[in-house]
Amino acid sequence: MLHQHQPMPEGDHILKVEDVSKRYGPVIALRGVSIAVKRGSIHGLLGENGAGKSTLVGIISGQFPPSGGRIVLNGTPLAHADVRAMEEAGVFLVTQESMIIDHMSAAENLMLGIWPNRRGFVNWRRLTADAARMLEGSGIDPKARAGKLDAVARRKLNILRAMFSGGKVIILDEPTAALTVADRRVLFDFMRRLKADGVTFIFISHYNDEILDVCDAVSVLRDGLLAGGSDDIGAMTSEQLSELVLGRGLALFQRERQSHEGKAPLVSFRGVVAKHVDLAALDIAPGEIVGFTGLPGAGAKEFARTIFGLNVAEAGTIAIGGAEPVPLPRAPRDAFDTGIAYLSDDRRREGSVGQMSIGDNIAMSSLPARSRAGFIDKAAESQVVDRYFQAMGIKAPTPQAAVDTLSGGNQQKVCLGRVLATEPRLLIVDEPTRGIDIGVKQDVLRIIDRLSRTGVAVIMVSTDTDELVRATDRICIFEHGAIRETLTGADISTERLRRTAQA
Numbered sequence: 001m002l003h004q005h006q007p008m009p010e011g012d013h014i015l016k017v018e019d020v021s022k023r024y025g026p027v028i029a030l031r032g033v034s035i036a037v038k039r040g041s042i043h044g045l046l047g048e049n050g051a052g053k054s055t056l057v058g059i060i061s062g063q064f065p066p067s068g069g070r071i072v073l074n075g076t077p078l079a080h081a082d083v084r085a086m087e088e089a090g091v092f093l094v095t096q097e098s099m100i101i102d103h104m105s106a107a108e109n110l111m112l113g114i115w116p117n118r119r120g121f122v123n124w125r126r127l128t129a130d131a132a133r134m135l136e137g138s139g140i141d142p143k144a145r146a147g148k149l150d151a152v153a154r155r156k157l158n159i160l161r162a163m164f165s166g167g168k169v170i171i172l173d174e175p176t177a178a179l180t181v182a183d184r185r186v187l188f189d190f191m192r193r194l195k196a197d198g199v200t201f202i203f204i205s206h207y208n209d210e211i212l213d214v215c216d217a218v219s220v221l222r223d224g225l226l227a228g229g230s231d232d233i234g235a236m237t238s239e240q241l242s243e244l245v246l247g248r249g250l251a252l253f254q255r256e257r258q259s260h261e262g263k264a265p266l267v268s269f270r271g272v273v274a275k276h277v278d279l280a281a282l283d284i285a286p287g288e289i290v291g292f293t294g295l296p297g298a299g300a301k302e303f304a305r306t307i308f309g310l311n312v313a314e315a316g317t318i319a320i321g322g323a324e325p326v327p328l329p330r331a332p333r334d335a336f337d338t339g340i341a342y343l344s345d346d347r348r349r350e351g352s353v354g355q356m357s358i359g360d361n362i363a364m365s366s367l368p369a370r371s372r373a374g375f376i377d378k379a380a381e382s383q384v385v386d387r388y389f390q391a392m393g394i395k396a397p398t399p400q401a402a403v404d405t406l407s408g409g410n411q412q413k414v415c416l417g418r419v420l421a422t423e424p425r426l427l428i429v430d431e432p433t434r435g436i437d438i439g440v441k442q443d444v445l446r447i448i449d450r451l452s453r454t455g456v457a458v459i460m461v462s463t464d465t466d467e468l469v470r471a472t473d474r475i476c477i478f479e480h481g482a483i484r485e486t487l488t489g490a491d492i493s494t495e496r497l498r499r500t501a502q503a
């Protein structure tokens with residue numbers, strides 16, 4: 001049954017959000033949202049890009065104050081609480097970017113969140129021993145250098161750090177980004193164990209299956225309003241969740257898969273050697289979408305980055321459109337000049353420019369192509385900007401809005417729009433829908449599909465099994481820098497990919 005959260009006796013709820021609103025000038029990010037979170041539960045927070053999830057958890061964790069309403073923790077209303085006050089009260093926000101100091105040990109990293117006590121005194125020796133104890137059973141060696149830890153260990157470390165600092169309510173903002181299927185399972189088991197010890201989690205995700213798998217309750221935001229939710233996740237289906245998120249049913253995208261066997265290739269790679277890459281040959285036909293996947297370090301991502309000149313190629317050639325093979329690009333600029341475009345999965349570092357407008361961001365990479373003798377063709381530029389602003393469904397008043405006022409998912413759409421606007425011959429997209437909501441995900445896959453039908457070859461690097469199955473013609477599974485297995489046609493299925501991933 002879908003319902004608004006029922007009132008419950010105070011003791012059952014560790015945290016209550018009461019009638020919370022937030023305005024940014026003319027933008028209303030939250031409108032009178034009320035949510036009650038049960039002690040020792042995992043509470044999912046779901047919603048489209050720009051629905052208000054980050055704003056809500058920002059308020060709960062004291063990053064900024066609400067424009068109206070209040071947060072009640074353990075029955076006590078908190079007024080004017082900043083991050084430090086909320087952390088002292090036991091509420092911690094763990095973001096994807098939560099800081100880990102690579103040259104310090106895992107145990108030392110746990111201590112980073114410790115505030116000295118009132119007399120400015122910290123007993124480091126005892127803390128070190130306590131930190132080591134906290135890491136017991138987590139699979140993380142307290143003495144291990146944090147820089148050497150893999151993605152899931154880093155997530156665990158961030159969660160343990162919050163707990164070590166006294167965290168009782170831990171907010172995880174899209175913690176599964178960049179994790180493999182197996183890692184996600186490890187993280188969820190870890191969360192369940194901590195939950196059994198009484199920790200409460202608020203868990204933001206764009207994946208229905210994750211919410212259904214790990215959460216006990218869910219709240220769904222839509223356009224800053226609480227669209228609904230349930231205190232009994234077992235009673236909900238994925239379709240109901242999508243409908244709450246979107247306010248309508250969801251039509252899942254499925255590409256009409258095509259066989260490109262026997263076609264003359266548009267792009268050919270030969271003898272590519274780079275760090276983590278040793279690939280003899282790969283041909284991609286015009287209009288073909290090839291998925292690259294594999295465990296971290298297996299070569300899928302590394303090969304894609306080498307093609308774009310982001311990783312150094314020690315050897316290897318590329319031939320595009322029947323031209324003579326040439327050495328692989330030495331830098332992104334060279335790759336770009338050959339007609340290759342690349343969407344990075346690290347949008348923050350290699351992606352958008354925050355203070356610039358959406359429009360300038362979209363036009364940025366394709367500008368040289370539209371400027372004649374140094375003059376920018378403004379009309380052509382604004383046409384392209386409008387086209388991609390619309391096509392990507394970017395949630396902002398106008399293309400003139402600054403990128404850093406957008407929600408995370410909308411910033412990613414800007415980056416994808418910019419890459420598409422370069423009209424490449426080979427498009428490489430790395431985790432193209434990461435952080436993007438389920439509705440827009442369908443749109444993004446549709447846009448890439450449409451682009452491929454104009455003859456563009458596409459490489460889609462992804463750890464999202466569902467996306468690979470629904471959007472590609474062929475899937476290359478990488479291992480030790482080479483393609484271990486290729487799936488085509490009827491062999492492409494979630495089941496098959498899962499089995500292969502475990503092999």
Ligand SMILES: Nc1ncnc2c1ncn2[C@@H]1O[C@H](COP(=O)(O)OP(=O)(O)OP(=O)(O)O)[C@@H](O)[C@H]1O
Binds near residue numbers: 028048055405407
């Ligand atoms: N500093 C700001 N100035 C103006 N508008 C803002 C600011 N921060 C957020 N907003 C707006 O508030 C709304 C809610 O954004 P929020 O980041 O909370 O969404 P979200 O649900 O976390 O989305 P996503 O899934 O994309 O991360 C959006 O319309 C966003 O553009």
